[in-house]
Amino acid sequence: MNSLPSDLERAFQAKIDNEYKIEPKDWMPAGYRKNLIRQISQHAHSEVIGMQPEGHWITRAPSLRRKAVLLAKVQDEAGHGLYLYSATETMGITRAELIDALQTGQAKYASIFNYPTQTWGDIGTVGWLVDGAAICNQVSLQRTSYGPYARSMIRICKEESFHQRQGYQIMMELAKGTPEQKSMAQDSLNRFYWPSLMMFGPHDSESAHSAKSMKWKIKRETNDDLRQKFIDQTVPQIEFLGLEHPDKDLKWNEERGHYDAGEIDWEEFHNVINGNGHCNRQRISHHVAAHEEGAWVRDAQNAYNAKMKARRAEAA
Amino acid sequence: MLDLKEKTKQYSTRLGDDSLILGHRISEWTSNGPFLEEDIALGNVALDYIGRARMFYTYAADLAGNGKTEDDLAYLRSEREFQNYLINELPRGDFAFTMVRQLFVDVFFSYYLKALTNSNDTELAAIATKSLKETRYHLRRSRDWTLRLGLGTDESKARMTKALAEIWGYVHELFEPDELELELIACGIAVDTREIKDNWFADIGAILSEADLAIPDAEWAVRGGRKGYHTEHLSMLLSVMQSVHRAHPGANW
Ligand SMILES: [Fe+2]
Ligand SMILES: [Fe+2]
Numbered sequence: 001m002n003s004l005p006s007d008l009e010r011a012f013q014a015k016i017d018n019e020y021k022i023e024p025k026d027w028m029p030a031g032y033r034k035n036l037i038r039q040i041s042q043h044a045h046s047e048v049i050g051m052q053p054e055g056h057w058i059t060r061a062p063s064l065r066r067k068a069v070l071l072a073k074v075q076d077e078a079g080h081g082l083y084l085y086s087a088t089e090t091m092g093i094t095r096a097e098l099i100d101a102l103q104t105g106q107a108k109y110a111s112i113f114n115y116p117t118q119t120w121g122d123i124g125t126v127g128w129l130v131d132g133a134a135i136c137n138q139v140s141l142q143r144t145s146y147g148p149y150a151r152s153m154i155r156i157c158k159e160e161s162f163h164q165r166q167g168y169q170i171m172m173e174l175a176k177g178t179p180e181q182k183s184m185a186q187d188s189l190n191r192f193y194w195p196s197l198m199m200f201g202p203h204d205s206e207s208a209h210s211a212k213s214m215k216w217k218i219k220r221e222t223n224d225d226l227r228q229k230f231i232d233q234t235v236p237q238i239e240f241l242g243l244e245h246p247d248k249d250l251k252w253n254e255e256r257g258h259y260d261a262g263e264i265d266w267e268e269f270h271n272v273i274n275g276n277g278h279c280n281r282q283r284i285s286h287h288v289a290a291h292e293e294g295a296w297v298r299d300a301q302n303a304y305n306a307k308m309k310a311r312r313a314e315a316a
Numbered sequence: 317m318l319d320l321k322e323k324t325k326q327y328s329t330r331l332g333d334d335s336l337i338l339g340h341r342i343s344e345w346t347s348n349g350p351f352l353e354e355d356i357a358l359g360n361v362a363l364d365y366i367g368r369a370r371m372f373y374t375y376a377a378d379l380a381g382n383g384k385t386e387d388d389l390a391y392l393r394s395e396r397e398f399q400n401y402l403i404n405e406l407p408r409g410d411f412a413f414t415m416v417r418q419l420f421v422d423v424f425f426s427y428y429l430k431a432l433t434n435s436n437d438t439e440l441a442a443i444a445t446k447s448l449k450e451t452r453y454h455l456r457r458s459r460d461w462t463l464r465l466g467l468g469t470d471e472s473k474a475r476m477t478k479a480l481a482e483i484w485g486y487v488h489e490l491f492e493p494d495e496l497e498l499e500l501i502a503c504g505i506a507v508d509t510r511e512i513k514d515n516w517f518a519d520i521g522a523i524l525s526e527a528d529l530a531i532p533d534a535e536w537a538v539r540g541g542r543k544g545y546h547t548e549h550l551s552m553l554l555s556v557m558q559s560v561h562r563a564h565p566g567a568n569w
Binding site: 048051052055058061062063064065067068071074075078079082085120177178180286287290293294296297298299301302303304307 | 336340343344346347348349350351352353354355356359360362363366367369370373386387390391410411463464465467468469471472475556557559560561564566567568569
């Protein structure tokens with residue numbers, strides 16, 4: 001469609017260009033709304049599905065301190081899911097509809113959570129690298145053009161640094177621990193390093209949603225720029241742990257002032273997105289099972305609230 | 317004869333066991349709650365219990381004075397050594413089961429901890445003071461849920477009735493102090509649970525009747541937690557909980 005922008009559209013774009021936030025009651029193009037619902041709900045679902053691979057280790061955390069910290073961390077993620085569902089609801093869609101879209105596969109969640117957490121080391125790398133990658137993205141989204149989304153990002157970012165720190169602390173203990181612990185750390189880094197680079201999405205040249213999202217300032221930095229930031233910040237962290245870097249082609253580029261990285265295995269990326277990861281089916285069926293098992297509780301709560309309301313009306 | 321310090325250590329350890337095992341069970345709700353808000357709330361309760369276990373264990377380890385830590389007590393004792401009340405180790409069951417257990421335990425702790433704040437042992441009293449605040453919040457929740465589920469739908473009422481019948485037989489041992497506790501009661505250190513029994517029954521009776529539920533007339537009673545005589549569930553729980561720690565002897569985490 002190449003029709004000229006309407007006055008509304010021009011005013012909308014001007015607002016964005018001048019760094020004003022778009023608020024729920026403001027006029028917005030249908031495409032902007034659709035794009036945002038897709039992105040925020042995907043983000044919300046990621047927080048919620050991400051509880052599974054980490055929750056998987058709460059009962060086995062090897063010290064009481066780690067158990068408490070991990071539990072608090074996973075609980076934070078549930079809270080993030082809540083903020084983000086609320087932010088999505090400001091666009092006129094209900095949580096029930098969003099959950100349905102997740103469970104029927106219409107909505108996505110971060111593909112990283114389709115990788116299994118096999119060892120305690122994975123709780124370290126997930127916090128360190130997966131939350132670390134998410135932070136790069138979320139810091140940039142604090143300036144996103146949609147007000148409720150930007151504000152939930154600001155809230156979320158405050159908690160995220162604790163998540164990354166707890167993951168890195170796990171890695172530090174492992175890296176300076178017994179030979180078995182150290183190899184647990186290295187093995188986990190090897191498995192999670194590349195998938196965490198994939199979290200930034202395809203190259204900018206391949207990304208279906210990038211151009212529009214940048215124009216509307218839904219996204220503020222491109223996939224490749226954010227990924228570069230993450231690659232650069234991770235190098236000294238790996239060095240400090242005394243672990244081997246999984247990218248054998250990694251090289252400092254003096255001219256760019258950045259590391260040049262080896263190529264990501266995009267076939268694996270698409271493969272996992274398309275349902276061939278270890279846990280794709282498991283994550284959704286777990287979510288469906290918990291949701292269905294909880295139906296009678298939600299029904300009871302609704303029935304109880306209705307009864308109390310009727311009782312109050314009678315008394316009045 | 318054991319000296320007072322040794323007895324207090326054992327007492328603090330079993331209080332740690334109660335909290336750790338129940339906290340573990342509640343933590344199993346992570347990502348399994350009926351809705352997200354409830355996942356968060358249950359996570360809070362689990363965290364409170366794990367925090368409480370850490371305080372009791374740390375104190376017990378201090379009293380032992382042999383360089384052992386809270387983690388040695390949590391991870392390196394076997395099912396015969398754990399002395400938690402049986403009610404805490406029962407599998408989480410459905411949401412009704414979890415809430416009935418919470419109601420029983422929360423009412424129990426609301427009296428127990430209050431009494432413990434008056435303990436002659438100032439450290440136990442301090443832990444009790446901190447924990448009592450949490451328990452008041454827990455009890456508000458479990459009471460509210462008991463009302464919602466008791467008065468909600470036919471199904472929720474049926475599930476609550478079933479849960480009550482399944483758990484009832486485990487409450488009796490809560491009010492039967494063993495020899496160790498009797499000695500510590502005599503020293504003004506431990507709580508005499510016989511003295512909170514009437515209040516417990518009265519409160520539970522009142523909450524259940526408000527929720528249109530009833531105390532089951534079950535005759536059976538199972539005992540043994542304080543002696544390390546556990547249900548089959550505890551060894552499975554410990555196998556899971558201790559697996560990583562025990563696979564790497566002496567490691568730091
Ligand atoms: Fe998060
Ligand atoms: Fe996080």
